Amino acid sequence: MATTVEDPRVIEVDVRTDEMLVNMGPQHPSTHGVLRLVLRTDGEVVSEVTPHIGYLHRCAEKIGENLTPRQYIPYTDRMDYLAGMNMNLGWALTVEKLLDLRVPEKGRHLRVLIAEMGRIASHLVGMGAYGLDLGTFSPFLYAFREREKILDLFEEACGARLTYSYLTVGGATADLPKGWLEKCEAFLDQFVPVIDEYHTLLTTNTIFIKRTAGIGLLSPEMAIDYGCSGPVLRGSGVDHDLRRDGETIYTSMYDDYNFEIICERDGHYPQDQDYPPVPIETMLGDCWHRFYVRMLEVVQSVGLVRQAMEKYQASEGSHGEPIKLNQKLPPGEVYLETEAPRGQMGFYLVSDGKAIPWRVRVRSSCFSNLSVTPELCRGCLIADVPAVVGSLDVVMGEIDR
């Protein structure tokens, strides 16, 4: 019953509840760094979510206009700091596209090998952190245990564990050390059975399914409209992966590699007989599917790494020497997107003929992926907000740059 109160001094006559604005982040355990979400809540129900970004802005693009491309490589590491190798690769390929440079065959396989290992490491963090978002701690440590082994391998190859600067313009800073491939092989053999553990603890866990199935539903149309990419896009059933659909300079890296894009087709994932069946409660485009795509991509990357190791061993010659530190760039502009673990990462470079680019811009995949949050979180419960944001697997370093 709506009653109008003439005199404001008369206290409200009907019982009403107020909406409450809650600030989630930038200091909050489940906002993946320094994301800030402003929630408008009615009790436990969230009516509106507004993401605020910019807390990790480090002027990475402007710095790129003061350094030569090779000097800029360490800054790309710090964009998506969970997949530094893939960031290095994206920038290196962009500059190579401008220089019209092709890395030798051995360098190509080395890049595939390293980039896919980087993808495994990155998805492991995404998976473990998602467990944390849903309130289970152990899978996070299981994921980090395996990631540590990948980081050990990376450390042996390039000396760094997080900011590698390994893949660079022209190839890689160094060839793989002796015995590295054997260690990598041993890691993969040990790692593949462990994936079943993750499926038991998360993918097929009843509570996990209850928390993720049907939550944060992202339709394929909406995913395309918002420019989503990576597992977020493929989790909605859109068959798009730049490793197959990208520009030639990037896709030629994966020539004669055998892999199938992870995406649901006719209710099935590629070669899904090895994996747990898709629970009936789930709907295409929900948090569960985004998570599952990541899990399957880990398996896919393991296959790619194995192929790359074989091809790398079979190829002769140089791994690709880096270009000179102050090599002059031809005038022109170039843009290239690559398939980073979190989606399509684009680098834009304009050169006026000097060694230092005139303009550097970066297209962030997580920025677009994060932009669907207000749509996905409308009308959900507070507990679903971490579930949705976690399933998008954003890295603030990449969004803010």
Added chain:
Amino acid sequence: MDRDVANSLNFLLDKLTGLLGRSVPEDHVAGHLIAAFLYVGLLLHLVAVSALVFIWMERKIAGRIQDRLGPTRVGGKFGWLQTLADGLKLLTKEDLTPTGADLFLFRIAPYVGFCASLGAFIAIPFAGQDFPFVAQHLNVGVFFVLAVMGIEVFSVILAGYASASKWSLFGAMREAAQVVSYEVPLGLCVVVPVMLAGSMDLVHLGDKQQGWFTNWYLLHDPFTFVIFWVYFTCATASVNRAPFDLAEAESELVAGFHTEYSGLRWSFFFMAEYGSMLAVSLLGAILFLGGWHGPVPVASLLGLAWENGPVWGYLGNLLGMVNLLAKAVLLVTVMIWVRWTLPRLRIDQVLTTCLKYCTPIAAAMFLGAATWHMAMPDRVFAGLLQAPEANRLLAEPSATPRLQKGGNL
């Protein structure tokens, strides 16, 4: 003056030896006061020490589950003094009170929780037989324990309300919603052993299950077996343990109701949580797992009974106490194991689990157990065995003038 002290000491000794089979005269106030202090002191230490041990256990078990070692430095190889070190650190921390907080309620909230958690132990017996080890022998022990544990909810709601923080308020609201959902099935579960024993007296309930493990109510019939797990689920919910830890829900509500707490006050919440874990585990062990009566009746096989003299009886009780604590620790370990394995439920799913599944299941099991008990009142272990002679004697009210009997010895 001196005489008073001497008298008090005398009665203290009397009350102490009361544990061995004698008791204080009804009319001596000082003696009873001293005895009360003694009991409360003992229980306080039990709760505090068990909290220390459980926190250490939790960290060790979590470590092992997660492929880590857990604490290894403080207090030797196994880090068993880690909790004490943390407690000392918490003591020295600043006692922060947020601006805008309701100071009185904010300060009092942790103690309300701790008192409620501790209060439940007053009625929990640790050994039975002729001289039960219990601070206050109540004939409505089950009821008392549940009622007092229910007060603990106030501390969460008070803390959440008084903190002047939105996250705390969310935690408090969730706790309020949660409490109405788990209390119903929890009550229904507890009623089943009460019905089987025909008493709400916890000492009586425990002693009804004496002898071999076949006499445990857990194995009384299929219905009680199911209801034990319902009880355990609801008990986990009642002490706010994962996957029902919605009031603190780290990844959602920062730290829920204790977001704004620091130092000693915060540690009191922790003590209350672990104290309650022990309390519900002890209650579960007494109701379903035979209490102080072991899987194998070692005490009676060795003749450790009161009819062979107070020393033997006392030893038998001590053994029973160890037995009961071992069962409770086992249940606590399961709670810890569950916490480090499962993701957290959402608030609506907790309400659904408790009200939509646990309540009907508990009600159906209650009906089933009642029918079973009516059909076979003298049989235990799924109806396969005859109930022991003592049990049938206990079932008759006239055969249980237990307090009087204690006074006569």
